[in-house]
Amino acid sequence: MEQVRLGWRDRLDGGVARAAGSLPVALQRLLGGRRAVVDGARPHPEVQLMLRLMALAPRPSFETLTVGDARAQIARQARVFGGRPLPVPDVREVAIPAPYGVLPARLYRVHPDGQAGGLLVYFHGGGWVVGDLDSADNVCRFLAGNAGVSVLSVDYRLAPEHRFPAAVEDAVTAFDFAVGHAASLGARPDAVAVGGDSAGGNLAAVVCQLRTAGERPAFQLLFYPATDLSRKHGSVGLFGRGYFLTEAQIDWYREHYLAAPADALDPRASPLLAEDLAGLPPAYIATAGFDPLRDEGERYGQRLRESGVPVEVRRHEQLVHAFVNATGVGRTGRAALREAAAALRQGLAG
Numbered sequence: 001m002e003q004v005r006l007g008w009r010d011r012l013d014g015g016v017a018r019a020a021g022s023l024p025v026a027l028q029r030l031l032g033g034r035r036a037v038v039d040g041a042r043p044h045p046e047v048q049l050m051l052r053l054m055a056l057a058p059r060p061s062f063e064t065l066t067v068g069d070a071r072a073q074i075a076r077q078a079r080v081f082g083g084r085p086l087p088v089p090d091v092r093e094v095a096i097p098a099p100y101g102v103l104p105a106r107l108y109r110v111h112p113d114g115q116a117g118g119l120l121v122y123f124h125g126g127g128w129v130v131g132d133l134d135s136a137d138n139v140c141r142f143l144a145g146n147a148g149v150s151v152l153s154v155d156y157r158l159a160p161e162h163r164f165p166a167a168v169e170d171a172v173t174a175f176d177f178a179v180g181h182a183a184s185l186g187a188r189p190d191a192v193a194v195g196g197d198s199a200g201g202n203l204a205a206v207v208c209q210l211r212t213a214g215e216r217p218a219f220q221l222l223f224y225p226a227t228d229l230s231r232k233h234g235s236v237g238l239f240g241r242g243y244f245l246t247e248a249q250i251d252w253y254r255e256h257y258l259a260a261p262a263d264a265l266d267p268r269a270s271p272l273l274a275e276d277l278a279g280l281p282p283a284y285i286a287t288a289g290f291d292p293l294r295d296e297g298e299r300y301g302q303r304l305r306e307s308g309v310p311v312e313v314r315r316h317e318q319l320v321h322a323f324v325n326a327t328g329v330g331r332t333g334r335a336a337l338r339e340a341a342a343a344l345r346q347g348l349a350g
Helices: 008-021 025-032 045-056 067-082 137-147 166-180 199-210 234-239 247-257 261-265 294-306 332-348
Strands: 090-098 101-109 117-123 150-154 187-197 220-223 283-290 311-320
Touching (some): 008 045, 025 045, 045 311, 067 137, 090 166, 101 137, 101 166, 117 137, 117 166, 117 199, 117 332, 137 150, 137 332, 166 187, 166 199, 187 199, 199 220, 220 332, 234 294, 283 294, 283 332, 294 311
Parallel strands (some): 117 150, 117 187, 220 283, 283 311
Antiparallel strands (some): 090 101, 101 150
């Protein structure tokens, strides 16, 4: 894919963010200013400092931009916060056959010598509107290296050019391809997991619901998933302004993704609304304490548990939305992602 070019301000922002993230916690606390208590918790000093820096150097919020400009802004942010590419033994582009032609994907293999292991089919975040293989590149590299599994990152079709359920169809196509071609991807057919962040977590959860018979995902790794587009849960009111992801951005995503308001009631858009969750794969759900999507993600974990599905719901109480994309700055996001990688390794080991 085309490499994103960073301007001087992007490079400056990246340098400032890396410097701020490397400071001792005591100094981050001093520079970050007063941390408000919301719902009984305070942001981590590192997170508070990053939020303050973003407030001091504001940019147009992407819901005020054209879709093209919003995608370009997110691509630049991904380069700034993701950092330099982490080493993976073998990275290659993959063309997945689809009814309309080719679905692009990228494979990160940790066992290029032919040894079969686990495979994670990963769907990037971005509200089904922004994001791509490059915005998820270092997340996939990090998970591959720390979990010891290969990762197949999927460049599913985006809205508004391709509205719901196009992304769902692509997610299912990618999973079926991964199982059917597991050997060539360096994986065992019975060790193919699905995962994703935000909108990607939504798609991973939906794949698990649609593939309950025959070959199904062995595990689901969900980072702050969007699980209910039909209503706004309590955390939207608590954290809808000032904590990176905003309520206005959530509304913008929803309006671009859904073809009609009634689509929000379809479990393929809102997996929390599915009648029966029994028999779904084991899950690890990581949420952020200061995230508008926190409550719906945790409610989905609760429903899985009530349905007899093995699930661990891990709230990173002091973090904000999109922490998995901050592998290049600070320490908190990497620590949370490393914990998730351990859960994925264990989940695919049975």
